[in-house]
Amino acid sequence: MKKLFTAVVTACALTASLSVQAETIKRKICVFDIVGNVGPVMGAMKDWKAAALDWGLETELVPYTNEAIAAEDLKAGVCDASLITGIRGRAFNKYAGTVDSIGAIPSMDHMKVVLQVLSHPQSADKLSQGSYQIMGIAPAGAAYVFVNDRQVNSLAKAAGKKVAVLEYDETQAKLVSQVGATPVASDITNFSTKFNNGVVDVIAAPLVAYNALELYKGLSPDGGIINYPLAQLTIQLIAKKDKFPAEMAQKSREYFYNNLHRITDQLDKEAQHVDKRWWVEIPDADKAEYEVMMQEARNQLRDEGYYDPDMLTLLRKVRCKMEPARAECT
Missing domain, CATH: 3.40.190.170 (Bacterial extracellular solute-binding protein, family 7)
Structure with missing residues (x-):
């Protein structure tokens, strides 16, 4: 048993x-x-x-x-x-x-x-x-704008500059062209090298890339990081x-x-690895202008089929929940 x-x-x-x-x-x-x-x-x-x-x-x-x-x-x-x-x-x-x-x-x-x-x-x-x-x-x-000349601190001053854009994302080239700058097709493996070697004047990158991709080389000696997140x-x-x-x-x-x-x-x-000397502050009036411009860009890219309208609606609801005083919410 x-x-x-x-x-x-x-x-x-x-x-x-x-x-x-x-x-x-x-x-x-x-x-x-x-x-x-x-x-x-x-x-x-x-x-x-x-x-x-x-x-x-x-x-x-x-x-x-x-x-x-x-x-x-x-x-x-x-x-x-x-x-x-x-x-x-x-x-x-x-x-x-x-x-x-x-x-x-x-x-x-x-x-x-x-x-x-x-x-x-x-x-x-x-x-x-x-x-x-x-x-x-x-x-x-957040993605920030890195420039090799800190005087390029407005959209108007970006005209004529060479900007690295991801070659597989058509939206970036469209937006860069609209401000009068020249898009330069790049990818994640080479955009930093182009910036560091002076092939392009402007890139957008998260702060984690500063050390990993040695972006301080491209910033030196007169560059800056615009203190306004793009995305x-x-x-x-x-x-x-x-x-x-x-x-x-x-x-x-x-x-x-x-x-x-x-x-x-x-x-x-x-x-925290980013040296504070690189930060470039911009006026609140410019920030308000950029908000309007980016909202118009999102709507345009939605209408052209690049962005999903349901997600844009969700993101707007979140913005308005957290900041009810925003112009788009009132």
Whole structure:
């Protein structure tokens, strides 16, 4: 009888073990980190990988220093999911990609509210488009204008200057041309080199790039950083929809939001590396003018099909909730 009991217990344990193994899926995640395997993005994704084991997801993280290849490998099925910038991710999900729209999120406090909404299960449908779904969104910091001549502190003075724009994002070239500047097609791997070598006069970049890409070289000796954020940038985990169950994708989105403080702490730490002498203040009147200009630009790019109207509506609601006195809210 004792042997029979032991056999039954062993069989049950084996069945349970096999059941857990059957529920675990293995997937390949391609991670864009300009620094590579030892970069901060890969570090954060290793924490995500550990958490994902509890959801029945076992992952192989593959670092990419070239974002374009990480995106193409997702399309080709080499990756089951890729972590790339929201701007490039717009090609996979326009709703989520519009989070990075120009001037739509004034501060990190606004961004936190937006990400809270997007991590809620009610947003799941919007984060699924075609054969792809968003499994997480994290902030990458505000984009600021870096100039090699601090006298270029207004739109009028930008006329005739060469501005690096991401070649895969048509919206940037359009906006640069509208202010009379010359767009110079670039990508994340070379825009900083062009700025540092004087090939372009102006770039837009998050503060985390200051040290990592040695942007102080391009700023020296007479440059500056305009103290007015153009946009809040994101990185997004974009996955093949048929490779991850919906409930697993939801757990991943919630993980990204619940660990938001880790990202923001790191962004704040990186921002402290920026030498205060580079900051260029601009008059409040100019800021008000830029707000109007950026709102008009968002509307134009929405009408031309680049930005998602539903996301722009959500972002406006967040701005008005946090700053009811804004002109657009009254």
